[in-house]
Amino acid sequence: MKSGEATAINIPESSTESKGKGVAAATPVVATTHTATKAIQLGKAPGGWKRGIAILDFVVRLFGIAAALTATTVMGTTDETLPFFTQFFQFQASYDDLPAFTFFVVANAVASAYLVLSLPFSIVSIVRPHAVGARLLLLIFDTVMVALTTAGASAAAAIVYLAHNGNSSANWIAICQQFNGFCQRISGAVVASFIATVIFMFLVVIASIALRKH
Amino acid sequence: MKAGAVELGEVSSKVVAQRRGMNRGASIVDFILRLVAFAGTLGSAIAMGTTDETLPFFTQFIRFKAEYNDLPTFTFFVVANSVVSVYLILSLLLSIYHIVRTGSRSSRVVLIFFDTAMLALVTAGASAASAIVYLAHKGNVRANWFAICQQFNSFCERISGSLIGSFIAMVVIILLILLSAVSISRR
Numbered sequence: 278m279k280s281g282e283a284t285a286i287n288i289p290e291s292s293t294e295s296k297g298k299g300v301a302a303a304t305p306v307v308a309t310t311h312t313a314t315k316a317i318q319l320g321k322a323p324g325g326w327k328r329g330i331a332i333l334d335f336v337v338r339l340f341g342i343a344a345a346l347t348a349t350t351v352m353g354t355t356d357e358t359l360p361f362f363t364q365f366f367q368f369q370a371s372y373d374d375l376p377a378f379t380f381f382v383v384a385n386a387v388a389s390a391y392l393v394l395s396l397p398f399s400i401v402s403i404v405r406p407h408a409v410g411a412r413l414l415l416l417i418f419d420t421v422m423v424a425l426t427t428a429g430a431s432a433a434a435a436i437v438y439l440a441h442n443g444n445s446s447a448n449w450i451a452i453c454q455q456f457n458g459f460c461q462r463i464s465g466a467v468v469a470s471f472i473a474t475v476i477f478m479f480l481v482v483i484a485s486i487a488l489r490k491h
Numbered sequence: 492m493k494a495g496a497v498e499l500g501e502v503s504s505k506v507v508a509q510r511r512g513m514n515r516g517a518s519i520v521d522f523i524l525r526l527v528a529f530a531g532t533l534g535s536a537i538a539m540g541t542t543d544e545t546l547p548f549f550t551q552f553i554r555f556k557a558e559y560n561d562l563p564t565f566t567f568f569v570v571a572n573s574v575v576s577v578y579l580i581l582s583l584l585l586s587i588y589h590i591v592r593t594g595s596r597s598s599r600v601v602l603i604f605f606d607t608a609m610l611a612l613v614t615a616g617a618s619a620a621s622a623i624v625y626l627a628h629k630g631n632v633r634a635n636w637f638a639i640c641q642q643f644n645s646f647c648e649r650i651s652g653s654l655i656g657s658f659i660a661m662v663v664i665i666l667l668i669l670l671s672a673v674s675i676s677r678r
Contacts, residue, residue: 374633377622409676420607420668424661427611428618435564435619436626439636446561449626449636478607481668485603488676489596 327406330487334415335399337476337483338392344473345389345426352433352466353382357459370452370459377432378463384429385470388422388477395419402487409488416484423477430470437463511593514674518590521670524663525586529579531660532613536572538653539565539620544646557639557646564623565650571616572657575609575664582606589674596675603671610664617657624650 356371372378395418401411440460443451453460542565543558559565585602589595627647630638640647 370633375631376625413672413676416672417669420610420665420672423607423610424614424665427614431615431619432622434615435622438563439623439626444562446557448639452635474611478611481607482600482604485600485672485675488672489600490676 324406327487328403330483331399331403331406334480334483334487335396335403337480338396338399341473341476341480342389342392344469344476345385345392348430348466348469348473349382349385349389351462351469352378352385355459355462355466357456370456372463375436377436381429381433381466381470384425385473388426388429388473391418391422412484412488416481416488419477419480419484423474423481426470426474426477430467430474433463433470434467437467510677514593514677515590517670517674518586518593521667522583522586522590524667524670525579525583528660528663528667529576529583531656531663532572532576532579533656535617535653535656535660536569536576538649538656539572540569542646542649544643557643559650562623564619568616568620568653568657571612572660575613575616575660578605578609593674599671599675603668603675606664606668606671610661610668613657613664614661617654617661620650620657621654624654 352372356369358369372382395415398411398415402408402415405411437460439449439451440456440463441451441453443449539559543556545556559569582602582605585598589599589602624647626636626638627650628638628640630636
């Protein structure tokens, strides 16, 4: 018997005594037991799939933590120094040379911290499938996080594209030709961040599916 | 048998009517916000797409003509904003349907799904373009990238201003998603 979902239908006589009453008394008993079972079934089925969605939400959140944390650490620990130098050119590259990458690290750090803090709310919606408040709160913040991670990932992607290809019109040279390891790391971090973005979008959609009442 | 009359989840009809009224109000606000977002993205796409500046002198090393498709990121920005504005026009139909028939829930979930995808697209376009605009304004000493804004003044102003509409549209789309979610949960 699921807690809090079954109505208390008073069946005034036990099954052994009902045989002794007349047919007229038995019919309303049958009617109330029909509504009782229908009410219990209505209460049970939506709780079932809502709980499944909440469990899926929790698991996907764990993957999201992995993705966002990977993006943050891989970008945050890039540092490459080439073993030669001239008087005009700096041959050291790290992530805070480019403000877009700093923003990327900050955005992904915020996203992973948010995901860790949202795990209790996710557990609450597993335990209580009909709690609307927790799901709505998570949906609101997940939407904002979609925007934040997409912003960080695509700003960094623009710079990574420029680093790989350069731009002849603006006379910007492709720095990846010299800094190979740096370029590979930042490209990998951008990919991880886009995966985190897709995860956030998925979380928003399944939360909106689970918010439906019946 | 009074207990059998009240079924699970049933509230009084007055509250239901009140909720429907609020949902209808939310649908109307949704429609208006969609128009605002459409104006924002269309304005941004046009402002970025019509950039073209030629400086009256040249040397053999540097080009002195700047337009938006010199930088692939700006091309992506124009394309993304155009796609989102077309989507917003098409979703106005669904929004009108929600004003008329406030109770439908599955179509609202579909709307949330597409709104989320479009949010990601417009944010991607806007932030990639802002990264390049920042670089155009400031340059980068470490990568030896020169700040092109020092020569191309009106080009720079144009591309910076076109970002505003796109960011406004991003905020509006976030509000649209939240509005749809609240409408779903209240019904």
